[in-house]
Amino acid sequence: MGTINLKESSVTIRETRLGSITGFNGSAKELVTCAHAGKLKDSSRKFSQCMGCNAGHAFCQLAMIRDAVVVNHAPVGCAGDFFGFNFTYRVEQMKRELPATIGRYFSTCIEEKDTVFGAAKKLEDTVREAYKRTKPNAIFVTTSCASGIIGEDVDAITEDLSKELGIPVISCSCEGFRSKIWTTGFDAAYHSILRKLVKPPRKKNNKVNVANFWGSHIFDEFLNRLGYEAQYIVPFSTVAELEYISEAKATIHVCSSLSTYLGAALEQEYGVKEIKAPPAYGIEGTDIWMREIGKVLDREEEIEKIIKEEHERVLPKLEEYRKKLKGKTAYVTAGAAHGHAIIAMLRELGLNVQGAAIFHHDPLYDNKNKDSDALAQAVNIYGDIKHYNVCNKQAYELVNILNRVRPDLMIARHGGMTMWGAKLGIPTLLIGDEQFGFGYQGVLNYASRIVETIDNKEFVSNLAKHSTMPYTKWWLDQDPFTFLGGNTSVENY
Amino acid sequence: MSKIIEQPRFSCALGAQQTVIAIKRGVPILHSGPGCSNKISSLIGQGEGYAGGNTIPCTNATEADVVFGGERKLKDVINGAFQVIDADLYVVLTGCTSDIVGDDVGSVTSKYQEKDKPIVYVETGGFKSNNYVSHSEVVNAIIDQYVDKFKNNNGVKKGLVNVFATVPYQDPYWSGNLEEIKRVLEGIGLEVNILFGNESNGIEEWKTIPNAEFNIVASSWVGLNIAEHLKDKYKTPYVHFQYLPIGAIATSKFLRQVGEFGHLDKNKVEDFIKKEEEKFYFHIEKTADFMLEFRYGLPRRFYSILDSSYSLGFSKFLLNELGILPGKQFIIDDTPEQYKESIIKEFENISEYRSAEVEFNVDAGAVQLEIEKEKEKDFQEGRALILGSGWDRDLATKLNADLLITSVPVTYRLVLNCGYAGYNGGLRAIEDIYDRVLNTYR
Numbered sequence: 001m002g003t004i005n006l007k008e009s010s011v012t013i014r015e016t017r018l019g020s021i022t023g024f025n026g027s028a029k030e031l032v033t034c035a036h037a038g039k040l041k042d043s044s045r046k047f048s049q050c051m052g053c054n055a056g057h058a059f060c061q062l063a064m065i066r067d068a069v070v071v072n073h074a075p076v077g078c079a080g081d082f083f084g085f086n087f088t089y090r091v092e093q094m095k096r097e098l099p100a101t102i103g104r105y106f107s108t109c110i111e112e113k114d115t116v117f118g119a120a121k122k123l124e125d126t127v128r129e130a131y132k133r134t135k136p137n138a139i140f141v142t143t144s145c146a147s148g149i150i151g152e153d154v155d156a157i158t159e160d161l162s163k164e165l166g167i168p169v170i171s172c173s174c175e176g177f178r179s180k181i182w183t184t185g186f187d188a189a190y191h192s193i194l195r196k197l198v199k200p201p202r203k204k205n206n207k208v209n210v211a212n213f214w215g216s217h218i219f220d221e222f223l224n225r226l227g228y229e230a231q232y233i234v235p236f237s238t239v240a241e242l243e244y245i246s247e248a249k250a251t252i253h254v255c256s257s258l259s260t261y262l263g264a265a266l267e268q269e270y271g272v273k274e275i276k277a278p279p280a281y282g283i284e285g286t287d288i289w290m291r292e293i294g295k296v297l298d299r300e301e302e303i304e305k306i307i308k309e310e311h312e313r314v315l316p317k318l319e320e321y322r323k324k325l326k327g328k329t330a331y332v333t334a335g336a337a338h339g340h341a342i343i344a345m346l347r348e349l350g351l352n353v354q355g356a357a358i359f360h361h362d363p364l365y366d367n368k369n370k371d372s373d374a375l376a377q378a379v380n381i382y383g384d385i386k387h388y389n390v391c392n393k394q395a396y397e398l399v400n401i402l403n404r405v406r407p408d409l410m411i412a413r414h415g416g417m418t419m420w421g422a423k424l425g426i427p428t429l430l431i432g433d434e435q436f437g438f439g440y441q442g443v444l445n446y447a448s449r450i451v452e453t454i455d456n457k458e459f460v461s462n463l464a465k466h467s468t469m470p471y472t473k474w475w476l477d478q479d480p481f482t483f484l485g486g487n488t489s490v491e492n493y
Numbered sequence: 494m495s496k497i498i499e500q501p502r503f504s505c506a507l508g509a510q511q512t513v514i515a516i517k518r519g520v521p522i523l524h525s526g527p528g529c530s531n532k533i534s535s536l537i538g539q540g541e542g543y544a545g546g547n548t549i550p551c552t553n554a555t556e557a558d559v560v561f562g563g564e565r566k567l568k569d570v571i572n573g574a575f576q577v578i579d580a581d582l583y584v585v586l587t588g589c590t591s592d593i594v595g596d597d598v599g600s601v602t603s604k605y606q607e608k609d610k611p612i613v614y615v616e617t618g619g620f621k622s623n624n625y626v627s628h629s630e631v632v633n634a635i636i637d638q639y640v641d642k643f644k645n646n647n648g649v650k651k652g653l654v655n656v657f658a659t660v661p662y663q664d665p666y667w668s669g670n671l672e673e674i675k676r677v678l679e680g681i682g683l684e685v686n687i688l689f690g691n692e693s694n695g696i697e698e699w700k701t702i703p704n705a706e707f708n709i710v711a712s713s714w715v716g717l718n719i720a721e722h723l724k725d726k727y728k729t730p731y732v733h734f735q736y737l738p739i740g741a742i743a744t745s746k747f748l749r750q751v752g753e754f755g756h757l758d759k760n761k762v763e764d765f766i767k768k769e770e771e772k773f774y775f776h777i778e779k780t781a782d783f784m785l786e787f788r789y790g791l792p793r794r795f796y797s798i799l800d801s802s803y804s805l806g807f808s809k810f811l812l813n814e815l816g817i818l819p820g821k822q823f824i825i826d827d828t829p830e831q832y833k834e835s836i837i838k839e840f841e842n843i844s845e846y847r848s849a850e851v852e853f854n855v856d857a858g859a860v861q862l863e864i865e866k867e868k869e870k871d872f873q874e875g876r877a878l879i880l881g882s883g884w885d886r887d888l889a890t891k892l893n894a895d896l897l898i899t900s901v902p903v904t905y906r907l908v909l910n911c912g913y914a915g916y917n918g919g920l921r922a923i924e925d926i927y928d929r930v931l932n933t934y935r
Contacts, residue, residue, distance in 0.1 A: 047574065053527045470578055
């Protein structure tokens with residue numbers, strides 16, 4: 001358990017690999033202590049609302065490789081997310097001044113008869129047609145609940161097609177039911193890239209991998225100053241670039257929930273150093289991260305200079321914001337790693353974080369290093385958070401809690417959650433760019449948006465007046481964790 | 494060649510969750526994988542509505558449920574949904590996992606039905622069909638498993654009609670379209686069960702479905718299954734208008750056909766039509782000079798990548814009311830074989846003077862390549878109009894064409910009550926088309 005094995009055709013799911021959980025109610029400190037002692041148990045819910053699945057998250061990383069296409073081996077409904085990612089792809093092309101290109105994604109449209117007679121032929125036809133239409137440099141085949149249950153040997157089919165077409169045709173096993181933790185989909189995408197695209201280094205270069213979604217390019221200047229070059233992966237990479245991410249000096253994570261599988265695998269297989277400090281959120285967190293960068297990239301002196309400069313630049317401004325935000329309360333809902341980051345940042349700004357509903361929890365990442373635990377670090381620096389709940393994106397629990405807590409501000413990281421703050425008249429903020437809050441400048445960026453949000457009450461208070469609530473009065477009067485059941489052992493899941 | 498799809502413009506059978514959401518205070522309960530609902534909402538669900546999006550209860554199938562079955566979990570989630578979600582109607586919909594594994598959802602749900610809970614179930618495993626087809630199945634299931642319980646002995650109510658005109662959310666303009674269709678039908682003296690959206694009286698309205706004097710299907714083929722079913726079940730006759738009526742010609746024709754079928758007071762029908770046409774043509778006449786004289790280029794030929802109802806509706810409207818000529822039209826709704834012939838026939842008689850060519854193909858990626866060729870062949874110099882979806886932006890740019898997004902995914906537009914049906918919808922279509930055209934000038 002725990003070791004990364006690139007010979008396996010499918011990635012091992014996070015529940016098994018890391019012991020990750022989706023239900024917990026307690027304090028942050030309890031969670032961290034339990035997790036580090038290897039004693040974390042999952043809780044299941046007797047009532048649940050729809051979540052996300054790992055197929056969508058695998059697609060998220062594969063859909064924007066500039067010269068690859070994706071074939072989704074599934075009924076047409078599973079392709080419902082094609083356009084959303086295509087839209088993001090195109091918006092980000094604009095920011096990067098790239099020509100407008102449409103994402104090339106294909107569905108095999110599994111139908112009833114295919115569930116009886118098999119859909120292998122259909123998959124082959126689709127891959128060939130996709131090749132004919134787009135002449136890509138690689139084709140990824142993502143799987144689905146339907147293809148998984150009918151037992152298609154997608155790995156063997158893609159192997160044969162690779163030989164036939166002379167380009168990598170790569171299976172990515174991401175059946176929706178495989179894992180309760182949808183971030184397993186990120187691991188699945190990286191696993192398929194590592195298995196079939198990435199080659200051993202020819203020689204080492206001075207690039208640093210920045211594993212991210214598609215946020216702004218904030219690392220260019222910083223790494224240049226240190227004599228390195230930022231290489232943002234996986235979205236907006238080309239197949240050829242991905243082949244040699246093994247040659248980089250190190251891998252930086254912007255979001256540990258996203259890319260720690262990739263980081264650990266690149267270190268294990270090719271000696272690419274993984275930056276193990278949690279991503280740089282909050283002043284002290286950024287100091288720790290900077291010093292680790294200095295060590296790994298062998299630039300300790302220069303880093304100390306930057307830390308000093310940045311402290312001088314940022315801290316006085318930060319003090320101003322702290323005064324403005326003094327006494328304000330906040331509630332956070334977000335994915336695991338980014339949730340930890342937001343918590344750190346809010347407390348850096350002096351807000352009182354009344355609680356957090358975080359989607360899942362990984363006890364430790366693939367590197368098994370306790371220093372990588374951002375929540376543990378946040379608890380060490382800023383103290384415990386009493387009401388820390390792992391909520392698996394269950395809106396009904398969140399609404400119940402918000403209705404009691406009524407914070408001055410709610411911060412969300414994912415769509416579909418902000419509305420509940422706003423409907424209750426609570427100013428709510430969602431930041432899409434995952435790098436917006438990164439580093440010293442990030443604290444200021446967040447601070448200014450928070451001040452603006454708390455100040456802007458007109459929209460939410462009017463909306464609250466005219467909103468309906470699909471939750472029963474009975475429910476709003478119950479304990480928010482009424483449906484969170486007994487401890488189910490993760491191993492049994 | 495297998496049926497494959499690049500650039501999907503409809504969803505799977507489970508996409509009918511949006512049909513349930515469109516019923517006032519209706520909520521779907523999904524017995525499916527964890528990501529299904531999200532993927533459906535992201536294609537055909539701009540806005541959560543009352544209890545859509547992240548509010549939808551779901552069993553979130555895991556590997557264990559696939560191996561050992563998920564019936565117990567479904568029971569728990571149904572119990573929870575009744576306690577937590579404040580709704581008038583709960584509709585259990587299954588996904589691929591449940592349908593392939595073979596969970597007995599009927600027996601789980603019927604326990605609640607026996608206790609007179611407002612709950613219905615439908616097997617909508619994604620692979621079974623698409624959301625055009627399953628829309629009708631869900632409506633029929635609600636009628637059979639719920640509405641029928643309230644069937645009274647009051648018999649037929651004179652002048653009451655049920656309307657089946659569009660698939661909510663799959664038609665991004667469903668809300669505005671239904672509002673206008675209800676308005677014009679009320680205008681000729683009918684009492685209208687519109688069934689979906691804010692203009693409907695929700696589940697109380699659904700309960701009067703059996704009392705309708707007749708049913709109206711205003712759609713190429715979706716909804717015919719419902720009307721047939723109601724004919725068998727309650728002997729309710731139905732009238733079929735083959736496309737979305739857009740603009741004055743089509744809407745007047747629609748109203749006359751309905752009026753005749755329902756033996757409505759002819760004067761009342763004609764009075765309403767006259768009043769509406771006067772209003773409509775007042776605006777057309779006012780802007781005719783623009784359409785005739787604008788010298789910097791207006792679209793002169795159109796191509797569409799739409800479902801059959803929109804395709805026919807817009808083709809007739811653009812040609813007959815705006816004088817824009819039809820290029821080839823592509824229908825992407827996976828039209829069942831038995832309906833294709835009558836649709837082709839409608840295109841053959843698209844106006845008094847001409848016919849239009851139509852092709853059925855769900856693979857819009859392939860369709861785009863064909864349109865590029867067609868444009869080349871048809872009409873090298875002229876300016877084209879494309880009626881399609883958000884997928885067609887680059888195609889439009891490449892052909893130097895204007896694009897009006899009238900199909901999902903609509904991501905580049907924000908839709909509130911915009912609709913293209915009826916007299917008002919026709920005017921709106923004209924505004925929207927020429928707004929886009931004029932916007933291209935610096």
